[in-house]
Amino acid sequence: MEKFKFLPHTADIKFRAFGDSLENCFKNASYALKEIISKDKVKNKIKKQIKLKGRDFESLLYNFLEEFLFLFETKGFLLGKINKIQILKNFDGDKEKDLELNAEISGDKGKYKFENHVKAITYHEMFVKLDKNKYVCQVIVDV
Secondary structure, three states: OOOOOEOOOOEEEEEEEEEEOOHHHHHHHHEEEHHHHHOOOOOOEEEEEEEEEEEOHHHHHHHHHHHHHHHHHOOOOOOEEEEEEEEEEEEEEEEEEEEEEEEEEEEEEEOOOOOOOOEEEEEEHHHHHHHHEEEEEEEHHHH
């Protein structure tokens, strides 16, 4: 199964990521974003923990990808690998509450060649869905 593919877009960069689970779909979306920023192989020298929430799958994916942009812009950290990822549904009684994502990632702050300056992740045309027993998400990145 392919991990992700880039789609034509007039001004920005659009991709779809795939996974046999929601976690793998999110993981592959983060790899697509890393590929947009740099095609270099990144060393896994630094480990980080990510914990975040979202009200639905799209906001959770948005927050997840924005976290990588934040780490890149503020600390120069570039993703190398997602070591572990877990998505949890929280409940308040019988009502579903926020979704929670916990991940252990690794990467580096080394000197890499950068392909694109990513301004933001957008909600435009974003989706996360189950399609024929695999998860698919679509994201447009503002460059």
